[in-house]
Amino acid sequence: ALYYKFIISEILFYSKNKIINLCKLPFYCYLLFKKVISDTFLNLFGFGGISSLGNLDSKDIDHKFLQWFVGFTDAEGTFLIKTKNKSEVNFSYQITLHIDDSAVLYLIKEKLGIGVVSIKGNTCTFAVHSFQLIVDVLLPIFDKYPLITHKQLDYRDWRIAVSLKKNSAAPNRKTISVAPETFNQIVQIKESINSNRTNFYGYNICYSMISKYWLLGFVEGDGSFHFTNNRAIFSITQKDRQVLEAISIFLQNIPRAPIFNGLFLGPQPNCIITGKNNNTAYQLTISDTDVLFQYIFPFFKDLPFLSRKGVDFKIWSVGLFLIIHGYSKIPTGKAILLKLANNMNSKRYFSNMIDILDTAEISxxxxxxxxxxxFSKKSHFALAKKYAIAQGSRKGYNIHIYKDGEEIPGSPFNSYRQGGQAIGLDSVSSIKNYIDTGRVFKDVYTFYSSPINKFNHFENFNKK
Structure with a gap:
């Protein structure tokens, strides 16, 4: 059997109080994980940080970055029109993010060579207000690299309005007066785009329009790498179901590229698309562990993340590795997985930080x-089932719930749901995430699959 050894070679933490050269470092912090498991796995997590595309020639930088930029725009960008005095029209393009994600906006500003970045409260905005730069820089980008979501319709109409203004007067003035007829045409366009849009005629999409760099940019805006119920999940949430269907076809055609030979031959990515919030939005989800490990992880591992989503991906990758090898089934592994989850997505913001990753624990x-x-040629599901049977589980675990060190009335419970109902929980996900970790839920409860004394014996057995 292989001897598994994990090495964390470098962790760079960030601080609000430090000035960072954003031209050289396109994020405030990154976690650089290196693992040695076998000779074929030496640099699996040695991503070299979130790429700045520095190893590409200038043409590749432009081509790949601009595809990424359009994908990011499909997720986060907005085309705006402002009117006043019944004659003045101003156009702008903008992206607004949480302030902790401002570095990617500075990167966009640097790459495009235009725009400004402003900070207000806990948000930051990249914006282009110059009409001349909109005409000379932005229009050629979005004409050459088309948007894919419904935002392509907003851009189409916004572009028409820009052309109306351009043809009405000299375009180099920041604010100009246009003829009443032109003004009324632009107002009609303004009132029919973005959240006001009801006409989706002319919307075109197919999966062949998607490139991996567009998808990366889109995922960095609307995608999520996370954990639910001790499982790794990759998801994308969008109002546009057709886009998710096209992405689903694209992902079903990415190559299988496992980092090890001799693994169970997993199925092609099966993307589940479900409605959210009364079908006002949709979510594409992949949760099959073998698919994530053999398709999704290798695909994104070789792509140059430009935002702090790359930090999430790295932490998620460590958790996926932990899960695929079954470490999430033992108490210490569950506790570490919970810590990983508490350092990702919205929880990685300064205002939401809960846990600091303990590299010694992971090692x-x-x-x-x-x-x-x-390497047994069995699926992750089969290995998990075999492990559960070996641990004496049939239809799940008994749930022992403790409050301030004392078992609550009715404990143990026969299911997660019964246990959750006893303490007023509508969802069992918290129990699944916290059980056998020793972590205190809501500063009150701890959950175990065995009585505390027996659990402690089991924990000591696993350490031998």
Whole structure:
């Protein structure tokens, strides 16, 4: 059996109080993980940080970055029209993010060579207000690299309005007066785009329009790498179901590229699309662990993340590696997975920080022989089922719930749901995430699959 050893070679933390050269570092912090598991796995997490595309020639930088930029715009960008005095028209393009994500906006400003970045409260905005720069720089980009979501319709109409203004007077003035007829035409366009849009005629999309760099930019805006119920999840949330259907076809055609030979031959990516918020939005989800490990992880691993979503992806990758090898089935692994989850997505913002990753804990965990033998040619589901049976589980675990160190009335419970109902929880996900970790839920409850004394014996057995 392989001896698994995990090495974390470098962790760079960031601070609000430090001035960082954003031209050289396109994010406030990144976590650089290196793992050594076998000779074929030496640099798996040695991504070299979030790429600045520095290894590409200038033509590739333009081509690949601009595809990324259009994908990011499809997720986060807005085309705006402002009118006043019944004759003046101003146009702008903008992206607004949380202030902790401002570095990617400075990167966009640097790459495009236009625009300004402003900060207000806990948000930051990249904006282009210059009419001349909109005409000379932005229009050629979006004409050459078309938007794919419904935003293509907003751009189409916004572009028509820009042309109306351009043809009405000299375009180099920041604010100009236009003829009443032109003004009325532009007002009609303004009132029919963005959140006011009801006409979707002329919307064109097929999966062949999607490139991997567009998809990366789109995922950095609307995608999520996260954990739910001790499972790794990749998802994209969007109002436009057709886009998710096209992305689903694209992902079903990406190559299988496992980092190890001799693994279970997993199925092609199966993307589930479900409605959210009364079908006002839709979510594409991939949760099959084998698919994530053999398709999704290798695909994104080789792409140059430009935002702090790259930090999420790296942490998620460590968690996926932990899950595929079964470490999430033992208490210490569950606790570390919970810590990883508490350092991702919205929880990585300064205002939401909960846990600091303990690299010694992670290193110690990967010194343990993995609970699952991924070279057994069995699926992750089969290995998990085999492990559960070996641990004496049939239809799940008994749930022992403790409050301030004392078992609550009715404990143990026969299911997660019964336990959740006893303490007023509508969802069982918190129990699944916290069980056997020793972590205190809401500063009150702890959850175990065995009585505390027996659990402690089991924990000590696993450490031997």
């Amino acid at each position: 110690a965990l990967f010194e343990i022989e993995p609970p699952f033998n991924i």
